[in-house]
Amino acid sequence: MTQTMEPSSLETSNGENLHRPLGVYTRPKGGSGWRDWVTTVDHKKIGILYGAAALLFFVIGGIEALLIRLQLATPDGTVLGADTYNQVYTMHGVTMIFLAAMPLAAAFANYLIPLQIGARDVAFPRLNAMSFWVFLAGGIFINLSWLLGGAPDGGWFAYAPNTGIVFSPSHGMDFYALGLQITGIASLVSGINLTVTIFNMRAPGMTLFKMPVFTWMMLVVQLLLVFAMPVIAVALFLLTFSRLFGATFFTPELGGDPLLWQHLFWIFGHPEVYILVLPAFGIISEVIPTFSRKPIFGYPFMVFSGIAIGFMGWGVWAHHMFVSGIGPVSVAAFSLSTMFIAVPTGVKILNWMATMWGGRIKFSAAMLFAIGVVSMFTIGGLSGVTHSVAPADTQQTDTYYIVAHFHYVIFGGIIFGLFSGFYFWWPKIFGHKLSEKMGKLNFWVMLVGFNLTFGPMHILGLQGMSRRIDTYSPGFGFETWNLVVTIGSFIIALSVLIFLINVITSARNARGLPPIGPDPWDARSLEWMTPNPTPVHNFDEIPIVESLDEFWHRKYGSDEDGKVVRVASAEDVCQDGSAEGIHLPSPSYWPLVFAIGLPFIGLGLIYSLWFCVFGGALALMGLYAWVFEPVDDPDVDHHEPQKEDVSD
């Protein structure tokens, strides 16, 4: 690493200009305000940035969902019209998956992984900042299409050749292909970064099998990202080259094959499902033991079932293609592999239930959302088994039954899980709890709205309502349930509104009060050993880990009858955040500069190569300056002697 560079070759606080090589710039000083946020490399701030941006996109995707539901509330709907509808439903999928669910998981991963493994930051802090800014740049870039002649209109799955230039002549699909390429860079880099972090930066004593389940699931997710993102990148390049430069990868009369896209897309797309859902599994695996006052049931089985899902997730992609003409042998093989991926998932469900069983359960807001995942995800899992039965899938696929299924997985599994995480870790991040009362209201309203929205979709699908239709005629038996679904969707919107109000009022109520004391939930893992909110240096002293649930074991022991007794108060176990002079990575401008360059390259490919020159120059400049910027600003007093300076 370049950290061997002599800091004395730089300007010091005495104003001595000691030798500044060409191209070496001072690093930003940090401080407070927006300057701090745009230059930060602190994993906690980056986590918060991810969360804030993703929540914004979540609201945008939610508004798109409401527009879809308004259009479909009654037969022969005229709210949007066919063209706009196709853009809105495409962007709903793209936004929710790539710009809301994935970055929300990244928010939790960024904030919590270093804390859970007892590290000061991630392995590559500037790369981490770059991941966030590149994601944001990509997200904004895709949404720019609304203003520049129309959003993508080929569905988030973008099946060729309907997304080719002949059938989708607007620039929408170009924004899709290039925008997802950009956000893909963010995911890929973040995956590598967090994998390295987990493998290399665990506190002394924390073996892999003493890691919390959340960190384990996140590790599986990062590895899935590392292998899945290149596949979608290839697919998107093929699409981009087909659209912009007349390549013929998907054009059968010129030797291409439309099914090539489907294979590439779903080889990415199915692991993507687990990329989305495993973080939620990780979150509730922390929440359920804490509020049940029991350790997670069958920890090794939880870990190995997560790993098994991660592996088996690569062998099921063609179940998205049972009717696309892949042949009965392939259909049979993928049908069986899909059925059996239900086994490790079922193991998880039963282990969560066994964790709760016989516990002393506090039904806090976080716990309610976690229980919501256990039951609602199960519904999605079971309808998933009914699709794995390939003959049945020939009736179900591309109907609202599928829409119901994956919303029970994605909303019932992932969104409920993320909300559980919000309520659980909010005091860790912001130093005050969200209102439990409003949180419980949030849960019940969301549960009712969710089931009213997606429950009837099972019926609609079995009654033969196709997906992705912008309208339906009266007389097919679709009217009543579609109206119910639309009402349900607005109840979900209400529940999200309750959450946002809760965020604001809880912050307002906490204003002027001291931060919440340590350990508000009687929690189990290392992150709660730091004060709330977490100080910038995380741990005063890196803890030495002896067991799974290290924090809990420092608080509790057992008496001679094996009964749990408290051995130390949370105040004694938790650190007070008072350590000073800890070596921390310095902020940097360049991740942001690099990220700003990318959307200009995208615009250039679509409109005029001059934008490419500008964007490319900006990105190159960012990289160049990044490489040559000094390791540290000597003004930051991190060179005070610190014996346990473990961050390398």
Added chain:
Amino acid sequence: MKPFSSYRTSWFYVSFLAFFLFFTGCSSDAELDTLEPQGPSAQSIDSLSNPIFIIAGIVLLLVVGGTIYMWRFRSDHSDEEFPTQIHGNLKLEILWTIIPGLILVGVAVFTLITLAEINSTEDNAMALSVEGETVSWEPEVVVVGQQWWWEYRYYLDGLEGVDLSDARNLPPADIVTSTQMVIPTGEEIELKILSRDVIHSHWIPALNGKKDAVPGRVHPWKIEADEPGVYFGQCTEFCGLSHSRMRMQAVAMEPVDFQNWINQQMQPASNPVSETAKRGQETFSSLCARCHVVNGLNDETSIGADLVSNAAPNLTHFMSRTTYAGGIFNLYEPDGSLDRSQLEAWLRNSPDEKPAYAQGRRGMPNMGLDEKQIDDIVAYLQTLGARPSSEIISATEVE
């Protein structure tokens, strides 16, 4: 008997009621219902999925009921009491790995059996009289999808030697129809599914599951209807702007009626008699015939439609079908009279009636016809083909 004796049993009843409502919620008058099979393939899929729905329902009740049962263990954590700290149980883990695995093995066996069933083909043949000769027809229909309607082509001498590799330039067929596939009852019909532009999916839920139409490929599939009737379908792979307006029906007839239908369809169009229809034919020849074929009028001279798909519906027997424009409009009123106003509206400005990219050569453009031309063309169209039976007309009506 003590119903609702405790909150535990009451939860059971509530869950059962919800489950019951769920399945009865699938009302039976839905024309596209997947749970009302009318043919052997759809039937075997239905027999496979029903028990799986029940197994899934039971597991669902157990899990959801289990999570609700957890209320029993509630505590407000105001004390420091801890339950027994159980870290796991190997026997339980093995048990709940193996039991779901075994259930799924059972599901897998029946899945494979059904998969083999719906992918097998019979060597059935029916005797048809074609232009005075008796031919043995192994029922096959070539299904071609394009934005945003379906074409059905019948090659009564069989598909041997018929080159289906280029969907945009198919060899001439004996019968070409659109939006409605007419089939004999009790015969397994082999489908060859093609596409002329993007991916579509052909689905008649009462008769079988769906199969995608992928450009460059010929996908085999089969359907069979037990009883005469009109079975509704819908394109189920997103295919662009008017995906939701790409519908079709399978019209199943007794073999004797099917023979009559064949006889009628083999006739070329005859020249109209009335003055308006004659004028209509002239207008048709100069404007519509650029894309549409009428056998006996321009089938010899047509070089294909000036569209991306190179095809527009063959209108030789337009009146013998009960729907048009991708199956979204009914040609007849319930009383059997022509729905003239809808047809005129379609001729007046079709992109207004059904979204299309006419400027991108996808879909019928606004031909700028005046009212007189529209009247003439309607008169001409009425000479094309024989009216279907009133049973078929009324069965096409959707409540």
